[in-house]
Amino acid sequence: MEIDASDLDGIRELVNIGVGKAAGILSEMTGSTIELTIPNISIYSQEESGQIISQIGTERYSAISLDFKGVFSGMTYTLFPAESAHILIDAITGEELSEDRPEQPFSSIQAETLKEVGNILINGVMGSITNVLKSQLTYSLPTYSEADMPALIQNVRQEHREAILLAETHMFIKNLDIEGKILIIMGAQSFETLIQRVREISRDEEP
Template identity: 25%
Template sequence: MTPAPFRSDALQALIGIGMGHAADALSDLAACPVALGVPAVARGGSGPELLMRLGGQEDVAVVSQGFAGRLHGTAMLVMPCTGAARLVALLLHAEADGLDTETRTVLTEVGNIVLNGLLGMTVNTRGQHTAIHLPAYHEGSVRALANGLPPDHRAGIGVPLDVTIGAEVIAGQMVMVTTPDTLAAILADAGVEV
């Protein structure tokens, strides 16, 4: 099933605000301007389908943060490993040399900042009690990642993310996978026409 664009751009605007906060934090962190662009927001039929949209044979680096409470699901920042390594190198002003222990901890922190921006504008609105978990990092194929999702996470949101540092743009994807009820609640809270 091909994800369909939302008729309203309200959710995209909310996520854009969250990414603005995250970009400020990343700029402080890197001591250089970092911009986070969200060109579109798409809704898929299921979490695995949203992930499989990423396609490609290359392994991906994933930072995920679960959330639980009235709303529950998992938010992920997914990037090809080469792009992820390049992103860290740009933030540290160093040469890209693949992913290693240090790179992964930095990527975890970056993912934490970005996903906090996403979750802060989606699941953590109106003062509702939603616990957000600590970030976790893993690598693997998109297929393996999709297969590891809980079976009831049949709905989700796909958010392309362009990280701009200097003249370079690193492409990634934010994916939130959840239950249909949670997705409906998130969209309702955001005032999105469905």
């Protein structure tokens, strides 16, 4: 299926609605005002997945993943680079920033904090998408892991799903800019259903 700029704009709007809801939940959870933005969205086929590595590099990420299934199925990742992951934990837990934090391993409590944040982000975005598709999904429990981008992409390829949506995120909390990425991987038919619904909404909104 050919994707044009208006399709990307429609998907970006859906994702922005989802992260907006997630920001509200995280703000309540932390007692701090949190802003989330999506400056860029890209879509790749499985064959093009190597371009993701070219675009964002090979650095190591804290990854929160979960599977979803229903009228369509797939998997999602919320990814935080090591530096951003430590800043996020410090900001949420109130721990003092440590100069050597990128080299420090995460404790189980810190990993659970990241997993909770990732789960909130994923549920916000997927909730926005399922509202548009007027469908319901069931989700697996989120899992936490650490891996570099080539290893993550290899996992994606093994899923044999044809469409990969990459959304770059910026989270602003306590004047800190925390980078992250959201990957949504789904089958071609599921993705076509999403695009068709986005186009229908766009047509309905035309004057």
